[in-house]
Amino acid sequence: MLGAASFLPHAQATAFDTCPxxxxxxxxxxxxxYGVNLVTGQTQxxxxxxxxxxxxxxxGFDFDGRYIYGYDTTNKQIVRLGQNFQAEVINTSNLPxxxxxxxxxxxxxxxxLYRKGKGCSRLI
Structure with a gap:
């Protein structure tokens, strides 16, 4: 289980208007x-x-807050992205x-977050 997270962005990203x-x-x-057309397979x-x-x-997409969250595998940190796809680092305690x-x-x-052999962790 991961600890509490707080948002410390350099610039506040704009949330998506709706679920993309x-x-x-x-x-x-x-x-x-990239955006992917699931019918044709074309990417943009x-x-x-x-x-x-x-x-x-x-x-993953948060339906309530309307942001995309992801894991920065290079720096081992949580990020969120708004509709301009600019990553904001999320200050997280106890992240492995x-x-x-x-x-x-x-x-x-x-x-x-999940990793085989390490289990599932939840960002609160």
């Missing part, structure tokens, strides 16, 4: 964000610079630093 209808692909290091680059020189995995996470999702306003 596109699928997103976070790929490369530094990460680039949406953001080539999230403001982090890092990779982001384990992304001996391993990274590659699976994540948001449910009931909680961000969950």
């Amino acid at each position: 209808s596109k699928a997103y692909l976070f790929q490369a290091n530094p990460v680039q964000v 680059l949406l953001q080539s610079d999230t403001g982090l020189n890092a990779n982001i995995n384990g992304v 630093t001996d391993h990274t996470f590659y699976v994540g999702d948001v449910f009931n306003s909680h961000y969950y």
Whole structure:
């Protein structure tokens, strides 16, 4: 279980207006964000610079707050992204630093991370 999180962004990102209808692909290091058409498989680059020189995995959408949350595997920290796909670091206590996470999702306003052999952790 992870400790409490507080938001300490450099610049407040704007939340999505609604739940995005596109699928997103976070790929490369530094990460680039692509929109994916699930019917055709075509991709479109949406953001080539999230403001982090890092990779982001384990992304999930928070329906209540309307942000995307993800795990920065390079710096081992939680980030959130708004509609401009700029990453804001979330100050989190008790986040494990001996391993990274590659699976994540948001449910009931909680961000969950999973790593095989390490179990599931919840960001409160």
